[in-house]
Amino acid sequence: MKQEPYAFTIEMDVRDYECDMQGIVNNSVYQNYLEHARHVYLKTVGIDFKAFTEKGINLVVIRAELDYKSPLKSGDRFAVGLNMVRESPLRFAFYQDILRLPDWKPVVKARIVGTSLNGRGRPEIPEELDRLMVNPW
Amino acid sequence: MKQEPYAFTIEMDVRDYECDMQGIVNNSVYQNYLEHARHVYLKTVGIDFKAFTEKGINLVVIRAELDYKSPLKSGDRFAVGLNMVRESPLRFAFYQDILRLPDWKPVVKARIVGTSLNGRGRPEIPEELDRLMVNPW
Amino acid sequence: MKQEPYAFTIEMDVRDYECDMQGIVNNSVYQNYLEHARHVYLKTVGIDFKAFTEKGINLVVIRAELDYKSPLKSGDRFAVGLNMVRESPLRFAFYQDILRLPDWKPVVKARIVGTSLNGRGRPEIPEELDRLMVNPW
Amino acid sequence: MKQEPYAFTIEMDVRDYECDMQGIVNNSVYQNYLEHARHVYLKTVGIDFKAFTEKGINLVVIRAELDYKSPLKSGDRFAVGLNMVRESPLRFAFYQDILRLPDWKPVVKARIVGTSLNGRGRPEIPEELDRLMVNPW
Numbered sequence: 001m002k003q004e005p006y007a008f009t010i011e012m013d014v015r016d017y018e019c020d021m022q023g024i025v026n027n028s029v030y031q032n033y034l035e036h037a038r039h040v041y042l043k044t045v046g047i048d049f050k051a052f053t054e055k056g057i058n059l060v061v062i063r064a065e066l067d068y069k070s071p072l073k074s075g076d077r078f079a080v081g082l083n084m085v086r087e088s089p090l091r092f093a094f095y096q097d098i099l100r101l102p103d104w105k106p107v108v109k110a111r112i113v114g115t116s117l118n119g120r121g122r123p124e125i126p127e128e129l130d131r132l133m134v135n136p137w
Numbered sequence: 138m139k140q141e142p143y144a145f146t147i148e149m150d151v152r153d154y155e156c157d158m159q160g161i162v163n164n165s166v167y168q169n170y171l172e173h174a175r176h177v178y179l180k181t182v183g184i185d186f187k188a189f190t191e192k193g194i195n196l197v198v199i200r201a202e203l204d205y206k207s208p209l210k211s212g213d214r215f216a217v218g219l220n221m222v223r224e225s226p227l228r229f230a231f232y233q234d235i236l237r238l239p240d241w242k243p244v245v246k247a248r249i250v251g252t253s254l255n256g257r258g259r260p261e262i263p264e265e266l267d268r269l270m271v272n273p274w
Numbered sequence: 275m276k277q278e279p280y281a282f283t284i285e286m287d288v289r290d291y292e293c294d295m296q297g298i299v300n301n302s303v304y305q306n307y308l309e310h311a312r313h314v315y316l317k318t319v320g321i322d323f324k325a326f327t328e329k330g331i332n333l334v335v336i337r338a339e340l341d342y343k344s345p346l347k348s349g350d351r352f353a354v355g356l357n358m359v360r361e362s363p364l365r366f367a368f369y370q371d372i373l374r375l376p377d378w379k380p381v382v383k384a385r386i387v388g389t390s391l392n393g394r395g396r397p398e399i400p401e402e403l404d405r406l407m408v409n410p411w
Numbered sequence: 412m413k414q415e416p417y418a419f420t421i422e423m424d425v426r427d428y429e430c431d432m433q434g435i436v437n438n439s440v441y442q443n444y445l446e447h448a449r450h451v452y453l454k455t456v457g458i459d460f461k462a463f464t465e466k467g468i469n470l471v472v473i474r475a476e477l478d479y480k481s482p483l484k485s486g487d488r489f490a491v492g493l494n495m496v497r498e499s500p501l502r503f504a505f506y507q508d509i510l511r512l513p514d515w516k517p518v519v520k521a522r523i524v525g526t527s528l529n530g531r532g533r534p535e536i537p538e539e540l541d542r543l544m545v546n547p548w
Contacts (some may be wrong), residue, residue, distance in 0.1 A: 015447040016460055018301050021189055021293045021348065023461070027172065027198050028291060031165035032381065036426040043486075049427055049487040050434070053159055060208075061164050066201045074461040075454075152310040153323055154439060156432045158485065160324070163428050173289040180349075186290055187297070188347040211432065212317075220411040292415050296464055301446065305439035327433055338477045345471075371512050 006081030008041040011101065014076045015081050024071035030108045031064065034096050037080035038112070047128050056119035057126055062091070063113040069106040077101040090123040118119040143218030144235040148238065151213045161208035167245045168201065171233050172218035175249070184265050193256035194263055199228070200250040206243040212239040223270040227260040228252050280355030282315040285375065304382045305338065308370050311354035312386070316363035330393035331400055337384050337387040338363070343380040351375040360407040364397040365389050382410045412491045417492030419452040422512065435482035441519045442475065445507050448491035449523070458539050467530035468537055473502070474524040480517040488512040497544035500528050501534040 003028075012033060020026040033068055039049045052059060072078055082096040098108040118124040149170060157163040167193055176186045179196075191195060209215055219233040235245040255261040286307060294300040316333075326333060346352055356370040365387055370406045372382040392398040428432060431437040450460045453470075463470060483489055493507040502524055509519040529535040 015443065016450050017294060017302060017443050017446055019295045020291060021187060021297045021462075022195055023295045026291050027201065028165045028168035030424065031239060032428050035164065035428055039427050048486070050158060050430075058159055060205070062205050064164065064201070064203045064205075068197070068201075070201050071197075103539070105357065152362050153313050154306050154307065154309050154431060156324075157428060158430045158432065158434045159431045159470050165428060169289065172291055176290050185349070187293075267382070295461060296469055301475065302439045302442035305442060324432060326445065332433055334479070334482075336479050338438065338475070338479075342471070342473050342475075387507045 006103055007083050007096075008019075008037070008044065009079050009081045010037050011077065011079050012036075014072050014074060014078070016074050021075050022071075024073055025067075027068065030066060030068075030098060030110075033078075033080055033098060034094075034108075034110055034112060037082055038094055041082055041084075045132055047132075052126075058117045059114060059129075060117055061112055061114050063111075065111045067109045069108060070100070072100060072107055078107060079104075084133060087113060090125060092125070092129065092133060126128060143234075144220050145181065146173070146216050146218045147174050148214065148216050149173075151209050151211060151215070156211050159208075161210055164203075164205065166231055167203060167205075167235060168248075170215075170217055171231075171245075171247055171249060174219055174233060175231055178219055178221075181271055184245055184268060184269075189263075195254045196251060196266075197254055198249055198251050202244045202248045206245060207237070209235075209237060212270075215244060216241075219226050221270060224250060227262060229262070229266070229270060280371075281357050282311070282318065283353050283355045284311050285351065285353050286310075288348060288352070290348050290410055293348050296345075298318045298347055301340075301342065302341060304342075304372060304384075307352075307353060307354055307372060308368075308382075310353055310369060311356055312365050312368055315356055315358075319406055321406075326400075333388060333403075334391055335386055335388050338386075339385045341383045343382060344374070346372075346374060346381055352381060353378075358407060361387060365398060366399070366407060368402070417508075418494050419448070420490050420492045421448050421451055422488065422490050423447075425483050425485060426490070427485050430485050434483075435484055438477075438479065441477060441479075441509060441521075443473055444489075444491055445505075445511060445521055445523060446517075448493055448507060449505055452493055452495075458543075463467065463537075469528045470540075471527060471528055472525050473521075473522055476522045478520045480519060481511070481519055483509075483511060489518060490515075495544060498524060501536060503536070503540070503544060 014025055018029045020024050042049060078101055079099050080096060082094050085093050087093045092111045096110045100107050115123045116125050151162055155162050155166045179186060215238055216236050217233060219231050222230050224230045231249040233247045237244050252260045253262050288299055292299050292303045292321045316323060352375055354370060356368050359367050361367045368386045374381055389397045390399050396397050427434055429436050429440045453460060469501060489512055492501050493505050494503050498504045505523045507521045511518055526534045527536050
């Protein structure tokens, strides 16, 4: 399988405590992988999730869609690739794929829609995020 | 807010270790809540997830859609309500709502699509599950 | 087995996502159970972990000792019993037992030593905690 | 601080979902880090935890002692170093340190005592493990 062009890719290993009694990574754990990939990506482009939180700017997920294609198992290594897209004036989406290595077999395909809440809890995309995305609005 | 008619409802409390640095329950944890509610429901209707797994029958999630409406916080109590629906000959879906108590404020609305894999890894809905659902196929 | 006299007891159910590939509750999860029991106990005596954190008072664990006696499995119900003891002017300990129900079979026996850090990060037992414990110092 | 001589060392990064409302890695998560380091180490010396489990040989923890020295935070990188020691004919112990990078500041010092249960649930150290350890018995 060919790897799609991602804006950012990170590699990780399955840890045994992430596997459940079926011997595979538990469904909820993929959301952990996806979140970690998003936060590391944001950091590489200058957005520190923790610093934002401390300033009262909360990046929040408003919708998650995950298609489970095949499970990861103990001992597997995998990549998370992502692209970030502006979906509307106040929303952005991460298109994220989890792919098993070294064969790039699809594990999870996800679309994670988010927004940013300012200090008064109102949606407002901070300039640092705005700059990252092609913005037709 | 009025409570919708659910086939099954379970109440739980937020545990502090489930909250992240934003002071709210981490996104992935809601999938834990939803899974627990499904497994307890299935047990009440005679389907033991663990016994199925040991027999080589794996109930698996193939798609998850979660709409995050408002976050749960430390100290919150909540209910998970669910309905199970046959979606196609080999697929079923759980429509699940997480609602804060006592005001029934919507927290997460989810649609979790699953199937069942038999001992040879092929989709096959076991009779015990089939019986639970209205089945036009 | 007879139940020991605890200052506080809470009952919980094993959730399937807490079980690992050995089909038993993963070792680290018992620390989650123990923490949850401590926080609920503290709340019943007027100490809200979250409110403390927001005031800059951090209750922290400085040592954990856990003896694993027998594992919990999918479907098990259990109790966590605890007693809180002053260990020194700046330290307190929770003696906590996890016991399977309904036979009170010992699962984990733990000693969790903690202190409290004030807003400047220095150990200082707040009055609300001090009052809870017999204090020979 | 000087690094001690460990039989095995692995480096990892804190993931934001591992941090709790105090903004630091939750106490139970360090047990996840320690377990992962043990399993990777065992694999490098030819012992696959999952393959053992499937053969009915269960490596189990019977006691865990953790001294929490200083917390890890969002963005921190750290190393887990370990040494494995035979403690008695049927017990072994991992001495494990978690150290923040790049300054090697001690985070957690742990002693994890384990045994191995054979297919009948009786303690028995398999030859592959026995070979790893200096054995005065």
